[in-house]
Amino acid sequence: xxxxxxxxxxxxxxxxxxLLIVLIVFAAIMGFSLGQRDNLTWPENxxxxxxxxxxxxxxxxxxxxxxxxxxxxxxRDLYRENEELRTTVARYARDRVTYNRIELENERLKEALAxxxxxxxxxxxxxxxxxxxxxxxxPLNPTFKINLGxxxxxxxxxxxxTTDGLVGLxxxxxxxxxxxxxxxxxxxxxxxxxxxxxxxMEHKESFGVIEDYDAQRGMLVMNRxxxxxxxxxxxxxxxxxxxxxYPYGLVIGTVETRQVGDFGLTHTAxxxxxxxxxxxxxxxxxxxxxxxxETP
Amino acid sequence: MNTKWVIPLTVxxxxxxxxxxxxxxxxxxYGRIAPHFVFVAALYAGLYAGRHAALFMxxxxxxxxxxxxxGHLLGVHTLLMGAIAYLTGFLxxxxxxxxxxALAVIGLGCFLYDSAAYGIYRVFRVTHETFEFVLLHSIAxxxxxxxxxxxxxxxxxxxxxxxxxxxxxxxxx
Numbered sequence: 001x002x003x004x005x006x007x008x009x010x011x012x013x014x015x016x017x018x019l020l021i022v023l024i025v026f027a028a029i030m031g032f033s034l035g036q037r038d039n040l041t042w043p044e045n046x047x048x049x050x051x052x053x054x055x056x057x058x059x060x061x062x063x064x065x066x067x068x069x070x071x072x073x074x075x076r077d078l079y080r081e082n083e084e085l086r087t088t089v090a091r092y093a094r095d096r097v098t099y100n101r102i103e104l105e106n107e108r109l110k111e112a113l114a115x116x117x118x119x120x121x122x123x124x125x126x127x128x129x130x131x132x133x134x135x136x137x138x139p140l141n142p143t144f145k146i147n148l149g150x151x152x153x154x155x156x157x158x159x160x161x162t163t164d165g166l167v168g169l170x171x172x173x174x175x176x177x178x179x180x181x182x183x184x185x186x187x188x189x190x191x192x193x194x195x196x197x198x199x200x201m202e203h204k205e206s207f208g209v210i211e212d213y214d215a216q217r218g219m220l221v222m223n224r225x226x227x228x229x230x231x232x233x234x235x236x237x238x239x240x241x242x243x244x245x246y247p248y249g250l251v252i253g254t255v256e257t258r259q260v261g262d263f264g265l266t267h268t269a270x271x272x273x274x275x276x277x278x279x280x281x282x283x284x285x286x287x288x289x290x291x292x293x294e295t296p
Numbered sequence: 297m298n299t300k301w302v303i304p305l306t307v308x309x310x311x312x313x314x315x316x317x318x319x320x321x322x323x324x325x326y327g328r329i330a331p332h333f334v335f336v337a338a339l340y341a342g343l344y345a346g347r348h349a350a351l352f353m354x355x356x357x358x359x360x361x362x363x364x365x366x367g368h369l370l371g372v373h374t375l376l377m378g379a380i381a382y383l384t385g386f387l388x389x390x391x392x393x394x395x396x397x398a399l400a401v402i403g404l405g406c407f408l409y410d411s412a413a414y415g416i417y418r419v420f421r422v423t424h425e426t427f428e429f430v431l432l433h434s435i436a437x438x439x440x441x442x443x444x445x446x447x448x449x450x451x452x453x454x455x456x457x458x459x460x461x462x463x464x465x466x467x468x469x
Contacts (some may be wrong), residue, residue, distance in 0.1 A: 029370055030416070033369045048366065051364045054311060058315035062337055112462045120444045134364070135315070135318045136365035139433075140434075141372075143365045165298070183369070189421065190422050279319065
């Protein structure tokens with residue numbers, strides 16, 4: 001009894017007691033919510049979805065207005081851009097012919113080698129278009145929201161791309177909306193660390209892991225490149241699809257520099273992201289084909 | 297009249313700062329200048345309406361921010377917005393605060409908020425930037441936006457919130 005009353009005396013200052021409890025509760029909430037969570041609780045779902053439902057009425061009109069002023073300002077650049085696009089289209093038309101031929105041949109060879117249905121569908125990624133509806137105002141947690149959720153088949157860790165390249169990974173999934181974490185937040189030290197295995201378009205045998213972002217240089221850090229790896233500057237870095245989490249062949253960026261890594265055993269490359277992370281309006285979520293229960 | 301207006305206006309502020317304001321920030325500063333308009337509103341509530349109103353506003357809108365943009369972890373904004381707004385009210389409630397002092401308090405509050413958020417993210421190893429870099433990269437430029445916004449809404453905010461406090465003291469009497 002004496003000890004209990006002593007305890008009460010310490011906490012006679014009720015405010016101090018409340019403060020302590022609040023701090024403990026918040027530390028617990030933060031720790032609990034840090035890792036990967038496939039399903040959110042219903043209060044989170046309700047609040048998140050209903051607020052974002054209202055936010056989407058603001059973001060798009062604002063984007064249109066901003067885009068209008070942007071258009072007037074960039075009118076002069078349009079001619080040059082048009083010229084460039086023409087040459088790109090011409091190149092595309094030429095490549096298309098080659099592509100059709102190769103695809104048919106590929107189809108025939110797969111048939112001849114008796115590929116199983118599951119293997120054939122392995123690279124049948126579906127690109128689902130999504131509109132960005134709101135942007136976070138926290139510079140250290142710069143998520144943005146897209147108008148696709150778990151009811152549309154979105155799952156955490158799906159890759160999100162624009163026409164330029166990979167921009168982020170789906171972070172949390174609400175029923176109707178999801179938050180996307182840009183790849184500028186990759187961090188190998190955090191407990192929920194994600195790493196993207198990558199290769200380059202020029203050398204198929206190259207391999208490295210993108211797991212960090214250097215904010216001061218504005219570049220992604222690609223680690224664990226073997227010493228004798230042919231990867232060199234200005235190579236286009238793409239996802240390798242190894243590890244099975246991220247699809248194969250998404251453009252990430254171009255190699256800027258390559259140097260010996262921290263421990264001297266492997267090399268590290270700095271990769272300039274090809275996607276623009278600012279003012280996104282439309283993005284694509286890459287949904288991998290449903291291959292049954294074998295894949296996560 | 298005022299309670300009826302303060303909450304919807306703050307909700308509108310939250311909507312604007314997460315949708316329209318990002319489009320207005322010039323290209324080179326994108327991702328560096330972060331609007332904390334709702335937090336400024338909570339600080340004004342602490343200065344002119346009382347610490348409980350400030351705690352309520354900071355907590356509710358922090359929770360909203362946390363859940364809607366749930367990326368790394370939950371609770372950072374709920375805790376910091378609630379705590380700093382409450383602290384402001386606790387220290388300065390009921391005092392006559394001129395405009396410049398109010399702006400200084402808001403600047404200090406925003407600095408504290410951003411720094412503490414950085415501290416929490418650092419503890420949970422979500423970020424590994426140095427504090428000097430974050431300070432120069434985002435905290436300092438954002439501070440100007442916050443103070444500018446605080447200056448712009450000083451008169452209406454004070455009118456809305458102070459009347460509320462007066463009304464509630466009238467009721468107590």
